[in-house]
Amino acid sequence: MEQRMDIPSLCLLMSATLSIHPDRSQFYRYETLTLNCAVSGNFSGWTLRRNTSSGTFLSSEDGWCRQNGSSCINPSTFTSDNGVFWCESDEGCRSNVLSITVNVGVVIVEIPARPVAEGDRVTVRCSHKESWSSASRRPAHRPSWHVSAPAGVQRPAVYLLHCHHDSVRDQVPTVGPSSS
Template sequence: MINVSVVTVLASLSVSSDRSQFFEYESVSLSCEVQGNSAGWRVMRNTSRGNLSECNTDWGKQQGSSCIMLLIPADSGVYWCESGSGEHSHAVNITVPVGAVILESPALPVTEGDSVTLRCRYQGTPSDLTAGFYKDGSLIRTETTGKITIPAVSKSDEGLYKCSNSKGESPESWMTVTIENMTNHMNSP
C-alpha cells in the first residue's frame, strides 16, 4: 500500500468589513489567516493598472500579518495572500470608485442558505436613498430603504451586482455562492 499525503494550504484573505467596494479615503485592514503559522505570508495585489506588488512597498502599512490601507481609486484591484514558497489564498477584488455611490456586498464567498444583505450607500447624507438593485445588468428590485436581503442565497444568486440611486450608480461586484461541504452529507446515514 502506498501512502500518499496531500498538503492543502488553508489560507484566506480577510477584509476588515467583508465588502468589496469602498469610498475614497476609507481605511481597510487586509489579513492573512492561515491554519497553523502565518509567518512568511504577505498581502499582495495587482491593481487595475497592472502593478503587482506587496504591502509595505509603495502602499499599505504592514502590522503583523495584516496590511492597513487608506484607500484611493488607484488601489482598485485584486488582493490575495502569498507565502514565501509561492502558495496562494483565494483572491478578493476591491473597488474604490471615483463616484460617491457604492454597493456593499460580501467580498468573500457566501455559503448556500446564508442570508445576505446588499446595501446601496451614498458618501454623504442621507445614506439610505431609494435604490434600484441590478443582477447581471437587469433590475431585480427597487427599495426605499436602500438595501435588499436575500434570506437564503442559492447558486442561482451568484452573479454581477450593482445599484443606483438619485446620486449615481455603483460599480459592479461579483458575488460568489459556494455549496456547503458535501463530505458532511456523504457521511450522514
C-alpha cells in the same frame, strides 16, 4: 534519501484565508481598509500581494500598507488600488482572492468582499458618502435609498445592482451565487 513534500500537498497543510475590514468590495477614495491574512500555524513566510493595473506588488514592502502582524492597514485608498489581493507563502501557496474597487463618487453598493455561495444570506446596502457643509459643520441631508436586483437570479449569474436616488445613480457588476 531525504523525502520532500510536493507543493500541492504542502499547500493543503499551510492554508490561509484573506479577509477585509470593513467587509465589502467597494470603498470610497481616501477610506481606510485593513486586510488580514489568517494562517493555520505560523504567519512567518506569508506576504500580502496585490495585482492592479500598475502591476503585481508585495503590499507591505512597497509602502502600500502598514504591516501589523498578519494585518496590513492602508490608511487612504485611491482608484489605483483597484485590483485583486491575496496572501502568498514563500512556497507559492495562495489564499483566497479578494477584489477591491475604489469609487471616486459619493455612492457605493455595499456587498461582501467574499464570494457568496448559493443559499447564503447577504445584506446589500446603498451607501452615500456623507458630505459636510463648511458653514454649518452638520451632516448634509441623508436621502433614502432603494436597492433593486432582478427577481429569480439563478446560478451562476452576473447581474447589476442599482442604487436609485433623485440626484444620484450608481451600479456595480455583481457575481451571483457560486456554482459550488
